[in-house]
Amino acid sequence: MLRLEKLVKTYKTGDQALKAVDLDVPEGQVLALIGPSGAGKSTLIRCINRLVEPTSGNVYLGDVELTGLSSGALRRERRRMGMIFQEYALVERLTVMENVLSGRLGYVGFWRSFLRRFPQSDVDEAFRLLDRVGLAHMADKRADELSGGQRQRVGICRALIQDPALLLVDEPTASLDPKTSRQIMRLICELCKERGLAAIINIHDVALAQMFVQRVIGLRFGAIEFDGLPEGLTPDVLTNIYGEEDWEATIEKVDDDSEAAE
């Protein structure tokens, strides 16, 4: 469904953030991207929808090659990729409803969106999504009145109302407390399952990733170091990705948690 071929990103400063990354994500697969800060996780995600322009390589979304698209065609393809951000990236001074509906901007003309005259079907869908994440009563609140967890739910709604085939999720839980983090991760994974979406989730919390995803990619210095099942993350593998550290506690904790969750 999504295929990266020899994707390279070299920043102007000469830093090579991605070194010829190859990756194949089948339909409906939720995968976690782990790795130390600066390993290129955010760059990888942003190179897919070209918020960052890749230096070379190809990105295929379905049959469409993204890196060579004109800006108009790129906009159309971006509609199929919902994005969720670390700091939620809601437009703070707009209402929850406006933020959710902004996910439809790619489908609606300028004046309709400027005058906030979205099609009724979009509004219905927005209410349905807000209801699904438990925020239907908040539709009229301004985004900056919400708590972190609530904001991230709005961010999720904004991504889903695009009716995407793929979710790009950048550190969804980094600004949230542990409990909310789990709720948000669970919500994202449930929604992916319900809608058959593929997702790439950047995440720092290895334990959290192991709890929820089907596949883990370990990135180090812009190259894929590990690609496998969450169970495959042994202390040796984590040392490979992150460097030397006592990993036993991290992994054991995961097992406890997943039992407790069941």
Add this chain to the structure above:
Amino acid sequence: MPVKDLKGQQVWQRRTSRESLGHWVMWLIGVAIFAYCWQQISEATTWFFVWDAPRIANDIWTRATPPRWEYITQLGKPIWDTLNIATLGTFFALILAVPVAFLAARNTTPSKFFIRPIALLIIVSTRSINSLIWALLLIAIIGPGVFAGVIAIAIRSIGFCAKLLYEAIEEIDETQVEAITATGASRWQVMAYGIVPQILPAFAGIAVFRWDINIRESTVLGLVGAGGIGLQLSSSLNVLAWPQVSLILLVILAAVVISEWVSAKVRGAII
């Protein structure tokens, strides 16, 4: 090095002896320059007029009080003109300042090397010339009257508003813009959804602030014939009608106080 080793004790001083010597020299030069300037000014001053000033001031004060209250009936129209000059001038300035600001801000300009310098030039050139001078020029071009005043105020305010606005645009949170871009929104939609909501409070603040300044500036435009209460002020001054002058000054003061109050209220309501 401010830390010295003195008999095994670490002595810390704010400056090294060399630096403090430098400081003394700087002060000495400063005082010398001041004394020299004082002398020059003193030579160029006719001290008789300075010693005489309190007496003259007192004389004018007694002539100017009490204000000629019945003159107020003739001031309604001019002060209304003044308010209109300020308000319309601010309005036109904002309409022109918004595109200039978007062209000047580093993150929204279409071209950093070509269009941005032009926008910055517009900002600098309109800002650097006082509205009185603009009014003088415009009176020569379009003739005396309120319209010249409006345009003078508008031109003078473009640079001010555009500068503050483009600084606000440069300070926006880029991740919000990124998020809107990622939905597949067009350039104009990104502007309307990602940027405009973020700068709206700054925009409103700038508009009210500039309106407030413009009320003050437009009161003097009449001195050069560009309409408003300044016309009355200049004609009263010309005929030495001090009681009228004092009343005009009181009216201007009242207008400025009211505009301050309004702008404070509006700003409080927005933010």
